[in-house]
Amino acid sequence: MENMEEKSMSNPVKRQKGGMITMPFIFANEVCEKLAVVGFTTNMISYLTTQMHMPLTKAANTLTNFGGTSSLTPLIGAFIADSYAGRFWTISVASIIYQIGMISLTISAVLPKLRPPPCEGDQVCKQADAGQLAILYVSLLLGAIGSGGIRPCVVAFGADQFDETDPKQETKTWKYFNWYYFVMGASILVAVTVLVYIQDNIGWGWGLGIPAAAMFLSIIAFIFGYPLYRNLDPSGSPFTRLLQVSVAAFKKRKLPMVSDSKVLYQNEELDASISLGGKLISTNQMK
Secondary structure, three states: OHHHHHHHHHOOOOOOOOOHHHHHHHHHHHHHHHHHHHHHHOOHHHHHHHOOOOOHHHHHHHHHHHHHHHHHHHHHHHHHHHHHHOHHHHHHHHHHHHHHHHHHHHHHHHOHHHOOOOOOOOOOOOOOOHHHHHHHHHHHHHHHHHHHHHHHHHHHHHHHOOOOOOHHHHHHHHHHHHHHHHHHHHHHHHHHHHHHHHHHHOOHHHHHHHHHHHHHHHHHHHHHOHHHOOOOOOOOOHHHHHHHHHHHHHHOOOOOOOOOHHHOOOOHHHHHHHOOOOOOOOOOOOO
């Protein structure tokens, strides 16, 4: 009896990783990312025209380029996370890159030397010089790159914390998605109201400094929760599989269709990570 107790004490049961306990760390990162992105992009045209003294057309063009880059980088971030780095490290590194961009943008809004002098009377406002614009563009680029690593991974990383094969965790997955979209909507609401008010009435230093500080705290919280996370190994990007299927279909386009679908190539080990809902049945259509 004593030997059994000693064995149980020497081999304690390890706590299962994942679950709802990881949600505050994940939500903190998402909230701060939304505060920073939405809070700035919503009022970005005002910052470029009133603080950087850009013409309206140039400011609109800058805003369009930033939005387009921010929409493209998530494809790259998702590919890196699925194929090589994994979601945790992609989010962590992307958050740090985003943090650097926010800090440089906040510094440029605080230090007078990094932006044009204020307009005086009826004089023509002096536009930002090449160095000031370079800091602005680099800050925006870092923000777009960082956002590209956060956006496509946060939702999936949160879903990774629940085992879809366990019926008991199925309801918890739905709870996670409900809370995720509630938190995201609330953070966007705060960004377009409170942060925009601060930027317009108190100052851009505070308006950009608050989300930058919040982002810093979210990085610490997200990394601090590392021992609690379920970190799944990268299973490969769907873009790679799509390209492989397209190339194989093109090469074999002239081959006759087999009568027995069982002779078609299947690899259950490779397909295990992407076939939780079952396999697609072979058909005579879409040849």
